[in-house]
Structures are given as C-alpha cells and as structure tokens.
Amino acid sequence: MSQSGLTAAAQLYDQARQSLAGGVTAGLRWHPYLSRPFYASRAQGPYLYDLEGERYLDFNMANGAVLLGHGHPAVNEAVQAGLAAGILTASETEHHVRLATTLCRVIPCAERVRFAVTGTEAAMVAVRLARHVTGRRKLLTFAGHFHGLAEPFLFRPADQTGSGLPIPVSGGVPDTYGQDVVIVPWNDPDAFDHALTRHRGELAAVICEPVHYNAGCIPPQPGFLAYLRRRTQEEGIVLIFDEVLSGFRMALGGAQAYYGVTPDLCTLAKAVANGLPMAVLCGRADLMEQLSPGGPVAHSGTYSGQLLSVLAARATLEALEAPGVYEELGRRAERFYGELQSIFDRAGVPARVQGLGARFGLYFGRREPVVTWAEAVACDQALHRRFVLGCLRRGLYFHAYAGLPGHAGFSLAHDDDCLDEALTVIENVARELARQREA
Ligand SMILES: Cc1ncc(COP(=O)(O)O)c(C=O)c1O
Known part of the structure; x- marks a missing residue:
C-alpha cells in the first residue's frame, strides 16, 4: 500500500x-x-x-x-528462435507449411488451412466464404454464442423464439444488418428446425461454439451437433464450428474430434499458440480454395501467420501431441x-x-x-x-x-x-x- x-x-x-x-x-x-x-x-x-x-x-x-x-519453456524457445531469424513479418517460411501440415493431420475438418491473427478475423472470413459458395446472405447463430466483435456477430435475439429481428448489442451497428442474422436457442432442435424452414434457401451458414464455453460450459445435448450436421447438409448450408475456445481443450482435434461431428469449416485461436496472437481458419479443400489468390474471396493481412506465433504454435502442438x-x-x-x-x-x-x-x-x-x-x-x-x-x-x-x-x-x-x-x-x-x- x-x-x-x-x-x-x-x-x-x-x-x-x-x-x-x-x-x-x-x-x-x-x-x-x-x-x-x-x-x-x-x-x-x-x-x-x-x-x-x-x-x-x-x-x-x-x-x-x-x-x-x-511462459512454457518450449514456446519461449520457439519465440527466441523467431527473434533470432529476424521476426520475418509478412514472409512465408518452411514453418508455415509444417504447421499447416500438422493442423491438417490433427483437426478432422482441416483439408486446407489459412492463418489469421484473431478469432474475430477467422470467423468473419468463414462467413464470407460461406456467403460466396452458397450465394446466400443469411447467417444462423445461437443465443449467447460469441464469435468476436465483427458486425454479423454483434446481435442478440429480440425474443426467445428467434422470430423477431435481432437487436444490435453495440453502438455503430446498423439495425438493418440484423436482417441477415437469425438467432435461435442452443440445444433446441425444434427451434433450429423451425428457423431452417422459415429461412429455406436464404441461409449461407450456421455457426456455433460446439461447446458453449462463453456461457461457462454448456456442452451440446447428446445428438445435437450430429443433428446440426445432418440438417445443414440437407439444406446446402455451410456448417462452421467456432473452436476458438473448444479447440485443443478436451482433445487434440477439439470438440469435432471429441463428439465425432465434422463441420465444413472451423476457426481456431487462443490455445493454438499458447498466448501468442494467432488464429486459424480451416476446412474442406473445395471451400478453402475459394480464398484469394486461387479464388475470389478476399483474405490477406500483414500479420497473418506472423512468424513468432507460427513457431509458438508449432511448439504448442508438439507439446500437446505428447x-x-x-x-x-x-x-x-x-x-x-x-x-x-x-x-x-x-x-x-x-x-x-x-x-x-x-x-x-x-x-x-x-x-x-x-x-x-x-x-x-x-x-x-x-x-x-x-x-x-x-x-x-x-x-x-x-x-x-x-x-x-x-x-x-x-x-x-x-x-x-x-x-x-x-x-x-x-x-x-x-x-x-x-x-x-x-x-
Ligand atoms: C468462441 C470465440 N470465438 C471468437 C472469439 C474472438 O476471438 P479474438 O478475441 O481472438 O478476436 C472468442 C474470444 O473470446 C471466442 O471465445
């Protein structure tokens, strides 16, 4: 004092x-x-x-x-190696390729990966990809699930049923953006099904935290993730698992490995680099190859795959694979x-x-x-x-x-x-x- x-x-x-x-x-x-x-x-x-x-x-x-x-010793050592290499921001290295190869081996949905800096950015690009491949605009999310602070995720449901227009939870987000967002309760297959019917042919993506950790810890009810998987496939909707929190948390392959349900796309961040800023978007090759430069969906960034984070992620995954x-x-x-x-x-x-x-x-x-x-x-x-x-x-x-x-x-x-x-x-x-x- x-x-x-x-x-x-x-x-x-x-x-x-x-x-x-x-x-x-x-x-x-x-x-x-x-x-x-x-x-x-x-x-x-x-x-x-x-x-x-x-x-x-x-x-x-x-x-x-x-x-x-x-301050895990192996992660510290990896970061030291990155400093010695000159930090190398905005350069590709062999380490990027090796990290991507490891992620494709351990994350069930990952046929291709792309590095980003934040979970918000990865989720934003996942939605953009889904909109491009489906030619649809709307996004279905679940009440209270958190995907970062980008505009499509800054809404809360107007009512319990998810039928009213969602309401922005931040200043500066136009109410009209809510027309593209449908929010239903988690663990409620009937509400989900009702929304799919109501918005048939309009939904580009369904995004969820497969374990709702942003509400503390609400696991999916038995069969709920499999139901999301089946119904999105039937309706031609891209299923995105936001594994920013659930990734590596209970299994090396995240919640998708733990529950045996594979989404089309998934986002990872947080634990992947043990505290260094790093996010990953991964998923089906045919979707991921729509990203620039091969496809028309924009994604790039000065700090995407910053070397210190990539090296930290390699060290982290090696420790988790023990x-x-x-x-x-x-x-x-x-x-x-x-x-x-x-x-x-x-x-x-x-x-x-x-x-x-x-x-x-x-x-x-x-x-x-x-x-x-x-x-x-x-x-x-x-x-x-x-x-x-x-x-x-x-x-x-x-x-x-x-x-x-x-x-x-x-x-x-x-x-x-x-x-x-x-x-x-x-x-x-x-x-x-x-x-x-x-x-
Ligand atoms: C499930 C989930 N998705 C996305 C995000 C956003 O990640 P970031 O803070 O890296 O933008 C978070 C952040 O807590 C999160 O918990």
Whole structure:
C-alpha cells in the first residue's frame, strides 16, 4: 500500500484513464468486481503476479489462450528462435507449411488451412466464404454464442423464439444488418428446425461454439451437433464450428474430434499458440480454395501467420501431441470439477459446476444442469461476485465479464498440488459464503 493509501493498481488505473479509452486496452479486460483491470507484472506456469509481486493461482489463463501454462519453456524457445531469424513479418517460411501440415493431420475438418491473427478475423472470413459458395446472405447463430466483435456477430435475439429481428448489442451497428442474422436457442432442435424452414434457401451458414464455453460450459445435448450436421447438409448450408475456445481443450482435434461431428469449416485461436496472437481458419479443400489468390474471396493481412506465433504454435502442438496429455488433462478435470461441486454441496452454497476438458463454468444460485444461455445469465451474479472477490483475497484469480456468465479454466501447468491448493482455498470461501447467507 502506498503512502497515499491507494494501492499501486488503483494509482495505475487513475493514470490509465488519462490516456487509454476507458482505462483499458480491451473492454472485457475491465474486471467488474474490482472496478478496474487486474494489473499483472508477470506470469509463470499456473501463476499470475500482481504489481506488488503477490502470487495468484490463475483460473483465467489469458481468457483460455494459455493451455500449457504461462511462459512454457518450449514456446519461449520457439519465440527466441523467431527473434533470432529476424521476426520475418509478412514472409512465408518452411514453418508455415509444417504447421499447416500438422493442423491438417490433427483437426478432422482441416483439408486446407489459412492463418489469421484473431478469432474475430477467422470467423468473419468463414462467413464470407460461406456467403460466396452458397450465394446466400443469411447467417444462423445461437443465443449467447460469441464469435468476436465483427458486425454479423454483434446481435442478440429480440425474443426467445428467434422470430423477431435481432437487436444490435453495440453502438455503430446498423439495425438493418440484423436482417441477415437469425438467432435461435442452443440445444433446441425444434427451434433450429423451425428457423431452417422459415429461412429455406436464404441461409449461407450456421455457426456455433460446439461447446458453449462463453456461457461457462454448456456442452451440446447428446445428438445435437450430429443433428446440426445432418440438417445443414440437407439444406446446402455451410456448417462452421467456432473452436476458438473448444479447440485443443478436451482433445487434440477439439470438440469435432471429441463428439465425432465434422463441420465444413472451423476457426481456431487462443490455445493454438499458447498466448501468442494467432488464429486459424480451416476446412474442406473445395471451400478453402475459394480464398484469394486461387479464388475470389478476399483474405490477406500483414500479420497473418506472423512468424513468432507460427513457431509458438508449432511448439504448442508438439507439446500437446505428447503421449498421455489428454488422458492426464481429462483426469485432472474430472477430479477437480467433482471435488469443487462437493465443496459447494457440503457448504450448502447453491452452485453448479460444469466443465469439459480444461474449461469450466460456475453457476451460482442453482444446482440443476444449465443447458441454455437464458439459464446461464439468470444465475446469481451477486453470489458469483462474493465468490470471486473471496478467491482474489486468498490468491486465486478468476476473471469476470460484466453481465455475462463468463468462463474459467486451468492449464497443464496446474498439477494436482496446485488444484489441491485451489480446492482448499475454495472450501474456505464456500464456508464464508454459507456464513454470510445465514447472517
Ligand atoms: C468462441 C470465440 N470465438 C471468437 C472469439 C474472438 O476471438 P479474438 O478475441 O481472438 O478476436 C472468442 C474470444 O473470446 C471466442 O471465445
């Protein structure tokens, strides 16, 4: 604590607001429960360190971008090699080809790949490709699924049925763009089917998060992904899986490998390069070959396939391909989520834990399974706030997104000891929450 009584973080935030719009470099980096961003000074393995050097066991892991752990040695070494090569922005190298070859081997839908910088960009290009190959304009999305901040994705449904015109969720997005967007509830085959019938011959693409991690963690109901696959094929619609969060999270081939349902196109980002900025668009060769220069669909970019990210991705995939990685990840996940749920149950705190692979959702105020976005947003935010602040005070970092369910996660650097440490802390927080509820 400084002499003025303000922490270093509060002082820095005061200063930030004089130059950074809103005091942050990304809107969702503002932590609603701290009323400022969390300022990190460094990160290592499963830990984040604040400005005063205090250590936090990290359960955000860069919004899911870091799966091997912060500062993974093989990734650091790969980036060093890129620096030594002269960074080589806007140049193709052998590493691009090798990374593409690996992705085509491990991602079921990937017959061709294209590198991009952000998940938003990859999703935008996927939709553009789908519009070109189908000659149609409309896009079907699912309520609450997040595909980045490009215009087609900045809408919410006007009503539960998906029949009203979607409403923009950002300033600067013309209402009229909503005419090309159809939004239906996730895990509801009847609503999906109804929308397909209503917009027959108009839909270019259906895009979804195959596991709805942006709502915490809502897996598809059994058979739902296969149903999307079958119906889109019947209607000549391009099926896009946005695997920006689900990619590599529970299987090397992502949710499409885990559930055995292959989309036409898929987007990857985040975990693919363990924290370096990198996204991938991949899919069927006949679709992907429509991209420039071979086809008429525009995609290029100065930083597409930036060498440091490509090398980081190669190192990341090599680490993820090591024998036993996903068995171990699955074992830790199952134990951690099971014990978390028991802690809340024992303490008498109403909370539901849902996780798959290395990411999970915590839903306060309910014990029943969460299967829709509406259920996820209706959870008890005040209790979530008390939980997150209680954890922060005891050295566990959970991020939060204002008004949104948010998601949490661990990494392969979170070994059993780390997870035990977290469970002990959470047990104390849960008891505190239970006492507050009684008072
Ligand atoms: C599922 C999903 N798709 C797309 C995006 C957008 O990715 P980016 O932030 O790299 O633009 C995100 C970001 O969180 C995401 O979770």
